[in-house]
Amino acid sequence: xxxxxxxxxxxxxxxxxxxxxxxxxxxxxxxxxxxxxxxxxxxxxxxxxxxxxxxxxxxxxxxxxxxxxxxxxxxxxxxxxxxxxxxxxxxxxxxxxxxxxxxxxxxxxxxxxxxx
Amino acid sequence: xxxxxxxxxxxxxxxxxxxxxxxxxxxxxxxxxxxxxxxxxxxxxxxxxxxxxxxxxxxxxxxxxxxxxxxxxxxxxxxxxxxxxxxxxxxxxxxxxxxxxxxxxxxxxx
Numbered sequence: 001x002x003x004x005x006x007x008x009x010x011x012x013x014x015x016x017x018x019x020x021x022x023x024x025x026x027x028x029x030x031x032x033x034x035x036x037x038x039x040x041x042x043x044x045x046x047x048x049x050x051x052x053x054x055x056x057x058x059x060x061x062x063x064x065x066x067x068x069x070x071x072x073x074x075x076x077x078x079x080x081x082x083x084x085x086x087x088x089x090x091x092x093x094x095x096x097x098x099x100x101x102x103x104x105x106x107x108x109x110x111x112x113x114x115x116x
Numbered sequence: 117x118x119x120x121x122x123x124x125x126x127x128x129x130x131x132x133x134x135x136x137x138x139x140x141x142x143x144x145x146x147x148x149x150x151x152x153x154x155x156x157x158x159x160x161x162x163x164x165x166x167x168x169x170x171x172x173x174x175x176x177x178x179x180x181x182x183x184x185x186x187x188x189x190x191x192x193x194x195x196x197x198x199x200x201x202x203x204x205x206x207x208x209x210x211x212x213x214x215x216x217x218x219x220x221x222x223x224x225x226x
Contacts, residue, residue, distance in 0.1 A: 035215060037162075044119065044220040045154075045162065045205050050213055059213035062117070095161060101150040101209045102168065106161040 002026040004096055004107035011113045012086050019082040020110045022096030029077035030054045035103045036070060036081045038092040046092075050100045051079060086114045120145065120206055120218035127224040128196045136221045138189040138206030144216050146187035150209035153182055153191045157202045165204075166191060193223070201225045 007021040022034060036048040049060035051070040058070050069082045079096055094110045097103030121139040128134040138145065138153075145151055151169045154162035164173050166182035169189065179194045189208070193200055206218035 037217070045207075045217040047207075047215040047217055050215070057213075061214070097162075100213060100215060101148075102152045102164070103207070103215075104164050104167070104173065106163075109161055 002098065002105045004098065004105055006094075006096060006107040006110045009111040009113070011115065013116055014087055014114055016086050016114075017082060017084040018086060018112050019080055020094050020096075020112070022079040022081070022107050024077045024079070024098070027098070029072075030074055032098050033100050034070070034072065034079040035097045035100055037095045037097060037103070039095070039109075040089070040092040043092075048081070048094075053079065083112075086112075088114050090114050117144075117210055117214060117216050120208060120216055122204075122206060122218040122221045124219075125222040125224060127226055128193075129226045130196055130198065132196050133192060133194045134196060134223060135190050135192045136204055136206075136223070138191070138208075138218045140187050140189075140208055140216070142187060144187075144208040144210040145184065145189050145206075147211065148209045149184070151182070151184055151189040152207045153180075153189075154205045154207065155200075155202045156205065162205065196225055198225050 003025045005023045033052045035050045051058045071080045091114045096107040098105045126134045153166040156162045169184045170182040210216045
């Protein structure tokens with residue numbers, strides 16, 4: 001069965017970086033892209049960007065351009081999302097999800113807390 | 117890219133039907149048949165309920181149905197049940213490898 005398993009919760013100081021991993025199983029990793037979505041406490045879902053697991057092409061949400069980098073390691077079927085220059089409003093649960101046009105399977109979420 | 121507009125909340129009694137609207141533009145909802153709907157219970161990851169406007173993934177009850185007219189998509193829950201109480205989000209492909217989510221709707225079962 002398709003599974004996306006994310007890394008554990010993180011606490012970071014403002015200005016630091018965080019890297020969240022998302023390990024896929026149960027399907028051919030390179031046949032689908034990975035979308036990243038975040039959800040601030042009590043807020044809605046926000047699309048962050050997408051990476052093709054086939055060729056590594058990426059597209060990021062405009063508001064995160066320059067601060068976010070998405071990568072994949074096809075040898076371990078793992079996707080990564082790095083967010084730099086963290087601010088307090090980056091505090092959120094970060095999700096990875098399979099595919100772009102219809103994110104169908106989702107990871108369990110990773111809470112990233114940014115606090116001094 | 118602005119979020120798609122959904123009502124903040126809708127409610128209904130068990131057995132009734134509720135409909136959630138999702139309004140976008142011709143650049144997203146109106147331009148593509150890639151509208152999906154997600155159910156999210158507190159503390160849980162979103163669950164896909166409808167994709168490609170009106171298709172149901174395996175295992176999703178047929179009480180859930182989707183449709184689209186112009187720039188507005190809709191999710192209807194028929195025969196409302198207690199376990200349907202959750203937040204619901206619409207989502208649309210917006211071209212150029214971008215996605216946009218709706219503002220979210222809280223469904224309350226009275």
